[in-house]
Amino acid sequence: MPREHYLNSSYGIRSWLLTTDHKRIALLYLVSVTFFFFVGGVFATMIRIHLLTPEGALVSPETYNKLFTMHGVAMIFFFLIPSIPSVLGNFLIPQMIGAKDVAFPRLNLLSWYIYIIGGCFALYSFSTGGLDTGWTFYTPLSSIYSNSAVTPAVLGIFINGFSSILTGLNFIVTIHTMRAPGMTWFRLPLFIWSHYATSLIMVLGTPVVAITLLLAGLERMLHLGFFNPAMGGDPILFQHLFWFYSHPAVYIMVLPAMGVVSEIIPTFARKPIFGYSFVAASSIAIAVIGFLVWAHHLFMTGMSAYSALAFSFLSYLVAIPSAVKVFNWTATLYKGSISWDAPMLYALGFIGLFTIGGLTGLFLACLGLDMHIHDTYFVIAHFHYIMVGGAVMGYIGGLHYWWPKISGKVYPEALSRFAAITLFLGFNLTFFPQFILGYLGMPRRYHSYPPEFQVLNVLSTAGASILALGYLLPMAYLTWSMRYGKVAGPNPWPATGLEWKTTSPPPTENFPVTPVVDWEPYDFPNRPDLGLTPGTLAPVPGDD
C-alpha cells in the first residue's frame, strides 16, 4: 500500500463532508445509496412476506400499498439512478481518462448535498404516513385522491433531479475536456462511453420529470387543474410526461451497468473486447432511441392505434443495440483466458439475466401481447430482470472489480464467488415465477390475490430469502476487507485501464504525473507492462 492516499490524506468529519475529491464524494454516495438500498430492501422483504398467503399475511391493504410505493421510490430514485454513475462513475471517470478530478469538483459535492436533501424529503414522506400512489404517481390518484404524504415525496424527487442533472453535466464536460494526451475518443474505455450516453439522458430527460412531478404537486396543493379531468385537465398527459423521462431512466440505470460489464469481460477474458466500436455506438443508439419509446407504457390507455404502432416499432428498434452488446460480450469470451473470479461471475450473471430481461421486453413491446400482459406480474418480472438482474448485478460486480482500487484491499475469494452464485440463483427463483403469474393474469400491486396464484408466490418469496443472503454477504465481507483484507497492489487482476496505472488506493490527485496514452483499449496481447505472456493460448484465429 502507498503510504499516503486519498483515504488517509486528511482526517476528520469535515475532511469528508467538505471534500471536493471525486473519490471521497464517490464514497459518500456509496454509503448513502447503500442506506437507501437497505431501506428499499426492507420494504421488499415485507412485500414478499405479505404475499405468502392469498389474503395477505402481514399488513393491511393501505400499508401494503405504501410498501410497494416506497420500495419503488427508494430503489429507483435514490438507489438505482444514482448508484453506478455517482459511486463508480464518480470514482473512476477522472482516473480512466487520466484526469486529476472531474471538471467541476465543487458542483460534484453540491450534487451529493442535493441528493441528501432530496433523500431527507423522501424519508420524511416515508415516516410521516408514507406514500401510497405507486412510484409512478399516476394522476388523478396522486394529485386528488390519495390521502398519503405525496407532497414531500414529490418535492424530494424534484430536488433529487438536480443532483442527477448536475452529475450528468459534470461527466459530459469532464469527458470532453479533461482526457489525458493520447486518450482519443476511440481509446476511451467503454465504461466512459456508457456514462457519456447516460449523462446525456440525465441532462435532457430529468428536467421533464421534475416539471411533471411539480405540476402534480401544484395540482395537489393549489388545486390547479393540469391533470384533473373534473377541471378540464388530462390524466393521460401526466403519463406521457412521466414516461418521457422514466422510460429513458431505465437506460440511466442499465447503461452504466453495461459499461461495467464491458470492462469486466475483457479483463477477465484477457482479450480485446469484440467489436469495440459497435459496443460504444450501441450505447449512444440506446440513449437516442430510448427517448422515442415512452408511450409503450400507454398502449392500453385508449391512445390512438396509429401512434401505438409507431411506438411499438420504435421499441423493437431500441432492442437491437442491446442485442448487439450481448452478442459482442459473448464473442469476447471466445478464445479468451477466462478467470473465474467473482467480478466475472457477476458479469456473466448480468449477461444471462439481462438477456432474459431484454427478451421479455419484446413481449411487452408486442402490441397484441401487451393487451394481456400489460400491468400484470409479467411486467414486474421483466423490469426486475433489467433493473436487479441487470443494473444491480452490474453495480455489485463493479464494486467487486474495483474494490481493490477503492479500498486497496482484497476480499475473501471463495466467499465472493459463493455470494455471486447465491445472488444469481436467488434472483431467478424470486422473479422467474412472476413471468408465469403474469401470463396467468395476476395484476400487479395486489395486496391479496385469488388462491390459484399461491404456489408461484410462495416460490417467489422463497427465492427472495436466498436473494437477501446474496446481498448481505458482500456488504459484510467488503466492509470486513477494508480493515482486514490483504493488500491488493496497484493492478491485481491485471487490467489495461488507466485507473490501474496508479496506486491502490490512488493518491488524491490520482496521478503524480499526467499519463500519456499510447495504447489501444483492452489490448492485452500488446501490453508487456502487465507482466503477462502473450502467445500462451491459441493466438492464431482458426487454430482451434
Next chain:
Amino acid sequence: MQSQFPLYPPAASNFAPRVDDLMTYLTYVCVFFAFLITAAIVYFFFKYHRKRPDEVGAPIHGDMRLEATWIIIPSILALSMFGWGAAVYVDYRHTPPDTLDIYVVGKQWMWKAQQPNGLKEINELHVPVGRNIRLILASEDVVHDFFVPAFRVKMDVVPGRYNTMWFRPTKPGRYHFFCSQYCGTNHALMGGWVTVMDPTDYAAWLSGTSGGAANPVDVGAKLFEDKACATCHIADGSGRAPSLNGLYGAQVLLADGTTVTADDAYIRESILQPNAKIVAGYQPLMPTFQGQLTEEQIIALTSYIKSLQSQPVPAKGAGIAPSARKK
C-alpha cells in the same frame, strides 16, 4: 382439462387463441436466443478457463460479417413480432359493427355494469357466448383498468373520457375480471366475475331478473326534463338548441365547417363541455354540466338520446349534416 400447474389461463374469447399463438411464437424465438447465448457462455467458460496465471487470450478485435449477422437477423425477427402483434392489436382496437353494448363504470373500488335493457350489476358481468360485445368504459374518479385474463384483453378506464373495448366470448363459464391499473387502497379487491352464457340463457337471465330495474331510457327522459335540457332542445327544431331526434350515429355539421359523428363520446363531451363543438347555426349558449352529473346519469341521458334515433327528424333545427340526412 387444466393441469395442476397451468402456464396459460383459460381461453374463452376470440382473442385468446390469437394472443396465445403470439405468446408461443415469441417464447420459442426468445428461448432459442437465450439458450444460444447461455450455451455459448457456459461452453466458453469451461473451454477457455485460464490454465496459467500469465496467460493471454487471442488477439481478436471483431468481425464485420458477424456484426452484420447479429444486427440483421434479430431485426428481421423483431419486425415479424411487431407485425404479428400489430395485426392482433389493430383488430382489437377496431370495433366491428353490430355489437352488444354494455356500459361499465369503475369507481373506487367497485365495478358497475349496465346491460342494454338497463339491468345493473355490481362486480358481475353477464355476456352471451358468440356475440361481439362492446364495453363502454367510464370512471367516476381515478384511472382503472378492466382486465379479463380469460379473454386476453384489457383497457384503461380513464376519468373524463370514454374508452371502449370489444371481444367475442367463445366458451360459457365463469371467469375472473380484475382492475389492473393501480387505483388506491382496495385496488386488489376491485374485481369480479364475467359469466359467459348461452344466448338463450342470457336472454332468460336478462328478462328474468330485470324486474324492478329502472329502464335507462326512462331515467334519461326524466333527467332530460329535470335538468331543463328540454327547454332548448325542442323536438320539432324550434328551440334555441338543435333537436336531438335522429341525432345518435348521424353526422353533425359544426360551426367551423367540419362534421363529427354523434357517438357516445361526442354526446358526453357536448353535455360536459358544450362549447367544445358548436353545431352550425347555433350560439354557444349551453351551460356546462361538468360535476353535476354522475357517469351513470350521463349514460342514462345518452341512452335516452339513443332512443330518439328513430324519431322523425325535423326539416330545420336538427343540426345534422345535409348529406347524412338524405340517407
